[in-house]
Amino acid sequence: MSSATVHNQLVCFHCGEVCSTTNITAEDKHFCCEGCKLVYQLLNKSGLCNYYDLNENPGLTQRIPVRKDKFAFLEDAVIQRQLISFSNEQQTHITFYLPQIHCSSCLYLLENLHHLQPAVISATVNFTRKEVSIVFDHHTHSLQKLAELLTSIGYEPYISLQSLQHHKPGAKKSLIYQLGVAGFCFANIMLLSFPEYFGLEAADIQLQGIFRWLNVLLALPVFFYSAFPFYESGWKGLRHKFLNIDAPIALAIIVTFSRSLYEVLSGTGAGYFDSMTGIVFFMLIGRVLQDKTYQQLSFERDFTSYFPVAATLVKDGIETPISLPEIKAGDTLLIHSNELIPADGICTRGKACIDYSFVTGESIPVNKEMGEMVYAGGKQTGGAMEILVIKEVAQSYLTRLWSADTFKKNNETKSVSFVHLLSRYFTWILFTIAAIAATYWAFTDSHKVWNVITAVLIVACPCALLLSNTFTNGNILRILGRNKFYLRSAQTIEDMAGITHIVFDKTGTLTATNQKEIVYEGVELSKQQQQAIASLAAASNHPLSRAITAHFGKLKRLPIEEFREIPGKGIEGMVGKDWISLGSQRFISGISGTGDNGSKVFIAIDDKIYGHFSLQNHYRESVAPLVQSLAAHYKLSVLSGDHATEHSTLQRIMGPEAALLFNQQPADKLQYIQKLQQRGERVMMIGDGLNDAGALKQSNVGIAITDDCNNFTPASDAIMDARELSSLNRFIRLCKANKQIVIASFVLSIVYNIVGLSFAVQGVLSPLIAAILMPASSLSILLVTFGSSNIAAKLLRC
Structure with a gap:
């Protein structure tokens, strides 16, 4: 590996910027500044120079120094509490937004962060969100030092008030600005091109040259600014040796602009600036609408949909259910045994014995005393406890549990859709068709060559192929969610x-858990014993325990110690001075027995059997x-x-x-x-x-x-409201209809591409019309999939 030169200019081996001096070197490699050199030396020392093999000059310039105390605010405990996702005695979890992430080299370097700093236990990059989730040992490395480490290798974390409120900065405003510029220039170029369309009087022919050069000036911001997203995407694909859909679009824009500029400079014509700016304008409209649709689907699949279940709010001694989105900081929640903690908080009553295996993978429960911090995502395995919420559910670790790879099935193998297999070769097929058509017209009618090439590159629309599955699935998820049936993916x-x-x-x-007929048979229970049994049952979330709790009504709850629940058997614990046990006959006495016409829950107080509850199930x-x-x-x-x-x-x-x-x-x-x-x-x-x-x-x-x-x-994989159980068969049939809709929309998009290309190769389709047809086809697929899935849902009464 060595530094590269471009046009006899020495460029930095790390970031690719032009070197203003030749004095900054290391191992025969030149760097633009000491910062880039230090990063290279750090990576080289840690054996991470494969970073440079994945992409050429993948680093980011280090010319702008970062002051040493920039991240001093991360030492503040209040700010730490807002940023940290999870923390225990061994490790801390945090997610940083890194806007600098741009290529596979970034992925490689960040996920090998533990080689640079041993205190980092793991680092996982979400490339699309530009986020890195880091687990590190806070005993040997502080949060401030972690942020400084990321900054030193070119990935300065974006931390702002928005970050503390868990909002990302808007990244798509530039697309709106680019669309506005393209629309303004396109409209004016069309206006200035009317003389070309309808002709000029001989006396006004001198205005023709002025109009043409005005069109050139108006086309420049569209070519260099508005069309940049297509250049950027196409170039990234080429750097990774992959021709994506934006490659032919970018080529069509460059070809159309270059040919138009040549005609104006040579005086042989007015060019096709109207078509070029129209291509960019209509493509950007399609891109903006597509992004809006994705944002809508993402919003409708927000965490509030994934967790429709309620928590128990305690206010003025009264227990009431509260939906998770309504939980606010300062609320007091009652967490029963085997319930997940929905929000980060402080234990204020009872003893917490929390299973954090969903978060850390460690199955041994962690004991927490009153006043200690507990994190969302942990499951309470002890008795009932109360927590004071310090973070809303939206800001807690629980919001990431549902989509985390940790909880997906280990034995699943992802199948590759035939749609995506086709898309891999779509651009190659498109270039081949364009080349064959251009060759044919070069020998038949050379005036049509450029129009044919441009029209072919523009009219073909793999977007329709790729989006048919995405939009249909997204709408089905929305419809099912509307019916309180929430799918993971x-x-x-x-x-x-x-x-x-x-x-x-x-x-x-x-x-039904809340509809049971309960009859007690056995030794008469005193008021205090009833209160103790009700308190023990209230600590469990099992349907039989909840039924017994409801049977006793709103008796005052007593504190429970040494609570234990054995799944499928029973519960026990010390309530006041009595050891109370509730469960099956085998669990209470060690003797198997049979019930009659219903479930039985036996009671033992201080190892003496008092009787049993007979519970008749209500289907x-x-x-x-x-x-x-x-x-x-x-x-x-x-x-x-x-x-x-x-x-x-x-x-x-x-x-x-x-x-x-x-x-x-x-x-x-x-x-x-x-x-x-x-x-x-x-x-x-x-x-x-x-x-x-x-x-x-x-x-x-x-x-x-x-x-x-x-x-x-x-x-x-899904959560269903019990009241919607009767609709299960309809939900399954809707999922089957989903596949038929995808196939139908796929066939429709194939027909569109065949028809569009057949006109384009004949030279009877102008580039401007092609530019209008491409986003129109994507919108038509959106309408077909949304309309069909909505009709299917209506027919199935979903």
Whole structure:
């Protein structure tokens, strides 16, 4: 590797800027400043010079020095609390916005940051958002030093008041300005070109040259400013040895401008400045509309849609459900056992025993005392506790859990769409067609060559091919979200369309959690004992526990110590001076038993069995019609952790072909899903998210049903409001319709390209008309996909 020269000018080996001096060197390499030299030496010392192999001169200039105390504000604890996503005794997580990220070399360098600084545990780059998420050891490296390290290698973090409010600076305003300039120049060039279109009187012929040169002046800002996004995108593709869609557009603009300028300079014609500026103007309109559509889809899939479940707000001693978007700093939340913490806060009551495996991967729960910080995304495994919210949900770590790769299935393999396979070769096919047409017209009618080349390069529209899938999926996600059925990603739509077997959890899924008939049988309980039992049950989020809590009404809650919940068995803890246990007969006494016509929850106080609650399940009214509609198309199974006392009732509801399994522990449910998949079944698992996390994650599509509490688990692919369970079959049919709509829009775009190119190669299509047709085709695909998916949703009553 050595420094390069361009036009006999020495350029910096690191950033490519012209060197004003030849004195700044290192290992036969020249640099424009000491800053670039220091970065090179740092990378070389750390063995990261592969950075320069990925792209030529990939670095950013270091000529502008950064004052040493610029990031001193990061030592402020209040600011740190606003920026840090998560922190415990071992590590801190933070995400920086780095606007300098621009190529694969940036990706390589930032994700190898641990080689430059051992305190960095990991760094993950989100290239499209220009963000880097860093996990580092705060004992050996401060947040200020981390920001200074990034700045020293050319990636100064963008930290502002907007950053503290978790808003990114607008990056698309320049596109609007470029569109405005192109529109102004295009309109005036069209006006000044009227004499060329209709001719001039002999006495006014001298004005022709003036009009032509005015058109040249008006075309310059369009060529050098408005068209820059197409040059930039096309050039980046070429640097990575890939011809993207913007490459032929950029070539068409350059060819049209160059030929037009030649005609004006040589006096042989007026050129095609109207076509060139029209190309840029209409292309930018399409680009702006496309970006607006993407922003709309992104907004509609905001975190507030992913977490429709509620938390429990405590105000003046009264517990009320509150939706997550309504949680504000200063609110007090009650977190039950097995609930995720929805917002960062301080523990104010109870003892926290938090499982942060969703955040750190470490499964050992962390104990937190009153007054200590707790972070969103952790699951409370102890008893009920209260937290004082210090960050809204929008600013907490939980907002990243849903889309994090950590929670996606390990056994999934991404299939490549035939649309994207075609797009890889689309530009090559387009250049080939343009070359063949140009060769033909060069020997037939040379006057048409440039028009044909320009029209071919412009009229072909792979955007329609690529956007058909994106827009259709985006609208389906919006429609499903409107019906309180929230999917993790568009891939889940395709997975739902392909399922063959549906597995239901029973308790909390087929049965309504808030509608149970409860009868107590046993030793009469004192008021204090009732209060203790109600307090213990309130600490759990299991449907049976919630039913018992509701049965006792609003009794005053007592503090609980040493709370423990064993999934599928029961709960226990010290309430006051008594050791209370609630659960199955085996859990309480060690003896297996059978219930009669319902579930039984046994009670033991200080290891003495007092009696049991008999709970008669109330099946949701929507279950019977839902099962009837599904049974004709899918195999059905039910997995229940309860005894088989309701076998006959459940068999009557589910039908004779449905498989019913009782006494199923969480591990049993997971194994059953695996066995079905080994037989070639594509499984959809529907559970309440409490004891079903393993089965939900293993299934091809995992759906968590929720009523009114925060029991979301990142293991699920979707969240469904329990009131919409009856619509499940319609949702599946809509997902199947999605694929048909994509294929139809794809065929439509193929027909458009064939028709458009057939006219272009004949030389009967002007470049200006081609420039109008290309964004129009993208808009037509948008209308077709949106319209078709909306019609399908209306027909299915979604």
